Each structure stands twice: as C-alpha cells, then as structure tokens.
Amino acid sequence: MVDQTTSRGRRRGRDRETAGTRSQLPEQRPFAQPRLLHGPTELASADQIEALHHASLRILREIGIKVLDDETRALLIAAGATAHHGQMVRFDPEMIDPIISTAPSQFTLHATNPAHHLTIGGDHLAFGSVASAPNVADLDHGRRTGNRHDFQNLLRLAQSLNSIHFTPGYPVEPVDIHGSVRHLEATFDLLTLTDKALHVYSLGRQRNIDAIEMVRIARGISDTQLDQQPSLVSIINTNSPLTLDVPMSHGIIEMSRRNQIICVTPFTLAGAMAPITLAGALSQQNAEALVGLMLTQIVRPGSPFIYGGFTSNVDMQSGAPAFGTPEYWKTAIVGGQLARRYNVPYRSSNTCAANAVDAQAAYESMYSIWGAISGGTNFMMHGAGWMEGGLQASFEKMVIDADLLHMASAALDPLVVDDDTLAFDAIAEVGPGGHFFGTAHTQARFRTEFYRPLISDWRNYENWADAGSPDAAGKANRLVKAYLAEYEPPPMDETIKQELTDFVARRSAEGGVPVDY
C-alpha cells in the first residue's frame, strides 16, 4: 500500500529544497497499520472471562436495559427479547449467541484516499486522533472554547501526522458553527482537509443520513458500493447504567442499515455509572455492549461492529474521572479479551486527566497506550491530543502522542533474526574492545535501523542547556507550527468538491437539522 500523503510530502520537500526553502519537518515513518504479531495479553483467566460473560447475561435476563426508542424496543422484542415495565427490555441468554454470531471479525474501513483504507480486526491496530473535546489549547494562546479555526488546524495536523490513521470525530467542537448545520460544515472540513477515514456523531437520524451521503459523494461511489464498503464509523455511548437513548438507537439503525460501522462504548466509570469493583463495571460494560451488538445484527446481519471498552475509575475523593490509571490499564486489557470472546474488533483509547503537557500527561497516556496495545485494540480512539479527561484537545499533545504511537508501531515491527541481522561477521571483524560504528554492516544501516523520534531531545546536558533547556512541550509547539506552515490539503476532484459544496448549501438552505436553540 503506497502512502500518497507521504509521497507527496517527500516530493514537496524536494521541490522546496530546490527552491531554497528546505522543509522544517523531520522525516516520519510512512502511514501503515502496526500488527500485534505476538498476540494480546491474557490478563483475566478463561474462567474469569466466562464469569464476566455469564454475569452480563444475568444482568440482561434479570434486570434488562432501558430502551427509550419505541422502534428499537420493537426490533429487539421481535427478535425474542421481552418488554417490561418502564421501557425495560430483557433478554433470554439463549437468544444472544445466534444473533451476534453474524458480526464480522474483521472488515475494511474505507477512506477517501485508498492508501488510507484500514483493516479493522484481527491483529491489526489503527490509531485515531482526539475527538469531541469542548476546549482546545496550545502553548501560545492557552485554553479556549472550541471553534472552527482550531478545529480545522487540528484536522490539518492530524492529516500531517502519519501515525494518525483516522479522525474519530471532531477534534474539538466547532461551537461557532450553528448546531443546525454544524455536522454539514464539519463533515465538509473533515472530507476536504484530510483524506483519512472519519466518524459521524449519532445525534439524530438526519445527521447520520447526511454524513453517509457526503462520504458517498467524496468517495465518488454509488449507494450500492457504499452499502458494500463500510466508510464511516459512529460511536454509540450507552447512557450507563443500562440505558440506550433515542439518538443512539437511531444512529445504530441508520448506520447498520447502510452497512456502516457502529462502535458501542458504554461509559462505565467504576464508582459512578458502574460498580466500584472492576469485575462489576466490566460485566455491566459487557451487558450494554451486547445489546448494541445485537441491535446492529438485527438491523442488518453481518454489519460491522466494534466492541468499545472505556471503563475507568473516578477519584473517589472528588468524583472526578481518572484516566491512565492502573484500573484503566486492567480494564483496557480485559475489555479486549471480552471483545475477542465475541469475535469482534475492539476499541480502546489513549486517555489522560492532565491539565498540562507535562510528565503526568505523558505517563497517563503511556499507561493507556500500554493497556490498549496489550489489550489488542484494533481501533484506538483519542490516540493523539486528548487532555483533561477529554475536556481539552491540545495541539502539542497531538504531536507528542503521534510520536508515541509511531514508537509503538516501531516497537511492534517484527524482530528479524537471520544471518544478516545476527551479524556474526561484524562481531568477528570488530573483536574485543573495538567499535561497530565504522563497520560496513553498520554503515549500510545507520540511517534506517532505528526509529527517529519527533520529540525526544538526545543532546547531552551541556548542549541542551546552551540551547535554552527546551522541554518536550516546547519542541512539540515548534513542530505544530512547522506542520501547519507546510500543510497542503489532499487532492480532491473538483467536480466532487463542487458536489459536496452544493450538498452542504442545499441542506443548509433546507435548515439543516432541527435544534432546540
């Protein structure tokens, strides 16, 4: 798979060098999905996974889920569930396996640029940028409410960073676009500023329908082809505990109907919306996810589904959600085991609760990444730029996280053990007390053998101090500016762009979607 972005980037780099304006950007690894060849970590025993599964079945049989949407209740009941007082729906354990068994274990998420198509499932990993933050920050201007200017710049940055494989929502909410047309303008930006796969918010049927049509236009394909090629994801957060609301239900119906991807992620913060004990929180997460999975397969058997795990804990002193904690690490890994129990892809996230791009932001994110990758996360939300438990998108953190994700990809590159890499002749040639730098074996590989980070400063202390003692956040800040300065939009056929523009204009003229403000 050729990365057109990178190829273009290199060409552009050469052009500028010829013109005397050398690119300020460091070389990146190409766009590519890492694979977890050594397999995920099995933190819970097989017996524990079965116990969690059966606890979920008991919740679904004896308590049930509150389903607010009439159509959705009817669909579930028609499939064998039973209705109870207060919009509760209960599920006989016997009905579940036959329904969910049609969900695919692996599928392709199609992007407008075919080089950015993603394999979702199996041992394939995919990393998305930050999504859904209400605030945005950078070192120069501090923290502010989300707006279209920053929204667009975060998209440009996500497009420029090769370790970001998809854009799983609005990196920051562009609140200066009126709610009635925000999804139209924002989806237009997503489709024109990036050529990576994207997400639509399930906030009423019409938004899903509009986004599906815009993606169809942008890809230049027919309705039939779109129905065969998942090209859009929607995250469905259940209203934990045990509630599925109307817009989320409609999102599942509209998306699954068109064979688009639904990721159901219960928001089960242990101690708040779920039991304080991780086993309880996981069994509740699993019960809620199973209802979502069933609904997708009832609407369209075989439609693509991703099992979302987001169980974390709250700070029991303040009630604040905590992220990148030991408890988060555990549930990230066990969540993957549960997803594989049902043979569906798994979603986790790169989270942190830090307010500053400091050591805390890095180590909480690293605990999240460690858990997500060890858990076999096929679809990582919020991979780059998430801060403050999701309340802030940070420009600098996006670059640092992108570097961490590429480090993970490099770490997962297969170890090669053969005569060439064992280098017996080089060891014999250098002998005791010698140095390998000058050997032909080293010289042939020294530019490419090791990952070259974007951020890490490896100068010795004296040189680093002479340079003003720069820290990682400061270096990321300079890189943000360089990426934005050298950004070029991905190419798009002019007739397709016009068709998108016309669609947005027409739908806006129609009033977009109703909002209550």
Next chain:
Amino acid sequence: MVDQTTSRGRRRGRDRETAGTRSQLPEQRPFAQPRLLHGPTELASADQIEALHHASLRILREIGIKVLDDETRALLIAAGATAHHGQMVRFDPEMIDPIISTAPSQFTLHATNPAHHLTIGGDHLAFGSVASAPNVADLDHGRRTGNRHDFQNLLRLAQSLNSIHFTPGYPVEPVDIHGSVRHLEATFDLLTLTDKALHVYSLGRQRNIDAIEMVRIARGISDTQLDQQPSLVSIINTNSPLTLDVPMSHGIIEMSRRNQIICVTPFTLAGAMAPITLAGALSQQNAEALVGLMLTQIVRPGSPFIYGGFTSNVDMQSGAPAFGTPEYWKTAIVGGQLARRYNVPYRSSNTCAANAVDAQAAYESMYSIWGAISGGTNFMMHGAGWMEGGLQASFEKMVIDADLLHMASAALDPLVVDDDTLAFDAIAEVGPGGHFFGTAHTQARFRTEFYRPLISDWRNYENWADAGSPDAAGKANRLVKAYLAEYEPPPMDETIKQELTDFVARRSAEGGVPVDY
C-alpha cells in the same frame, strides 16, 4: 510480611496528628513485591530464541572472549575452555550447559530489615532506585556534581518510598569522599540510612570483601549464615564487545565464593559496542552474559546469578546513547526470554535520556517500564530517579518514578471476579440512569478500591489554574521536601552500629583501598 517502615510511618503520622503537626505525606501502598501472574510477553518466537542462543554459542566457540585476569582465565580453562592468542578464551558449546545448570532459578536477597527481604526470580518483580549517576539535580538548586549530602538525601528518599525495594548502588557518586575510603563510608550510609537490600561495586577485590563484612555485621549474623543467605548484589558490566576486565572478574570471584549475588550486564549499545541490528546485539549480549554465568558457577556451583539485559541503541546522528526507545522496549522483552532460556532471574532497567523532568522523561521511562515488566524483569535497576542516560539522578524524578512503579504494582494486582466484585445486587439496586456512589457496595470500598497516586493532579482545569497551574515536576519537588522533612532512620541495634563504625574507622586507618590519585 509486615512492613516495619510503613508501620512506623503510620505511627509517626498519628503521633504528629496528636501533637497538632499532621503529616504532609500522602498514604502509600505498603512495601510488597508485585508478581507477574499473567506471565511475560513472548515477543520472539521459540525458534528465534534458539537462533540467538546458537549465535551466542558460535561467538563463544569461534571468536571467544578476551579475559584480562590470569586467575579467571585459569578457572575457565580448567573447566574446559581453551586459551588463544591475546588473552582470548573460547568455549566449546558442549561445556556450557552442564556448568550453568547449577544456577538457581530463584533465591532470596536478604536485607537488614527482614520485612525487606526480596524473592528474586520466578514471577516476582523487585524495583531498585537509580544508581551510579555522576550528577544530581533538583528544581531548587539545579544540576551539580555528586556529593555525600545529596547521596544521603537520595538514600533517605529511597528509604521513604515503598515501591523502591532495594538500593542498587550509589544513587549519585559521592565524589567528596576520597576514593580510598568511599566504599566504606558509602556502605555505612547505605546500611544506616536505609534497611533495604543493597549493592557493592566490583572495583577491586578488597571493596567486595569490605562490603560483605559490613553487611554481615549489619545483619548481625555469622559468616556461615551469610554464606547461606545472599545479602548483597554486585553488577558486573562486561567491557563490550567481548571483554571481561580484571576488577569485574575479581568481583565475580569474591562474591560468588561467598554465595552472594552476581548480575552480569553486558553494555551492548547497538551501533556502538554491538552490531546495529538487534539480533546481533542480543546474541553478543547473550554470549557475554553466558561467560559471566559460567564463571559464577565454576567459582561456586549453585551461587545466585541474575542475567542482565541492557541492550539499547545509539542516536546514529550524534552517537549519543538513547533509552526508552522502541528498540530498547524490544530488547528488554527478548532479554527476559533469553534469561528464562537459562532458567535464571532477569534484570532490566527504567531508563530515559531526558535532561528535564518533562513529558520525554515520563514517556521514555514508561516505554522502559513497559518493556521491563512485559519482559518479566525480576530485578529492575534504576527504577526511580534515572535521567540523562544515567548521567543524572533527579530527586523529583525519583518520586514520579516511584509513583509509576506503584501504579504498575497496582495494575498487576490480581483481577478478582467473584459474586462480591461482580456486584449484581448493586447493579440491580441502582438500575437504569442511577448512580453508584451512594450504594453500600461503593461506600464499603471507596477508600481502598483504587490506587491513589502521589503525583497525578485530577482537579478540574479551573481549580488547577486557580492553584497556579502546577505541573508534575513541581508537585514532586514539594513531595521530596516533605519526605526528607519527615524522614526517620530505620532502627539499628546500637552495638551493631558501633561495630560498623569501628570497622569503618579501622579500615580507614589502614588506608582503605589503594587508588591511583
């Protein structure tokens, strides 16, 4: 196992509260070794491990190792090795397995405080503080050359932090103590300011002999008992490539002779002292470690040995060593597989190359910790406080790392899945749309269910900003001061303390050890 330190800390806390001076210190998890119950990551295939093993045997058979010490060469040759030109010693593959098979897979490292005895091997993990840095730094006074004042304060801090299980050397080199008596004074400080297990540098036989005697005195045991109870570790760095020098050989002989612990750690930086390709660097690391392992078992069959892995890469642009890299992560994991190939405990480290306690310091350390723990590291050197590729010990980083290590311990606490933790009744009680905070199930557990970090600031942005936007390093700085202010030395029998004092005085009067300055 009762943690006397913690018990004392709590009692002291109560006393001060009674006296109106409440402790400033946050509660810590008790001193306890985590266990890797889910097993280490098998990154290399079994075939690859065998290929690395056989490549090492080929190095030892066809190239050999340069052994500078005459006695050591004689010991190896008497055991079946062959002498070659230039102090080279070669090993027939057939001789190796019978010699190394006597090394124990697990043993106890005894501390002066029995509550701090450590199990080394199997699925037991042990974390040590930073060692051997020439410089020390804190936020208040910046970076300076190592000295006894900071050396002692770093020991006090290591004693105060429950996630630090042992002190694997001088946290910073106390260069203001003359070299002839430095090992005497420094070992005295180690034995009186901490009661955790310790290390001696192999820099000439007499230093090993002196430290062994001081540990015997401090433990109040006989020579015979000491010979039965490993109570001291020495790290042996081979002079990579393929050289074993005189002081290191003597260290192995003196320590193994007394059944004390030898950890052989080849310093195989890929691209510098080892091939640029990781397989080559690992095969060389393994060859050098095997020679050390053989020597320990030739000196005393059954004496305790730890296989040290330290293979990292260099920045091929500058030649600077790099740490916490994707390559480091890989070798940390595969190093553990090699150690287990020989059924001996494994040592890795928490490393970083950062100059500041920033995001880089945290994420490089986290990649190191991830690799070390996934690799099944039984003995983690430099676990807390290491900066600048080992050139700096940082007070603030020691506290941050100690928190990261406790987070790892909490993450490794077994997942409990039973009726109590599945909390079905609480889920039924709360029902859809409710909140778990008020349930009896939550209230009974809310103080203890989750790990409570030392550093992470989970306040919301507004409260955090109102507090002056503190970062993680600043919080660590305040904790350093609080720990040092509330530090109390561990109890020591006065007659033992006098005996130690007398020993140091006598050996100092004798001139200590010869130095060439």
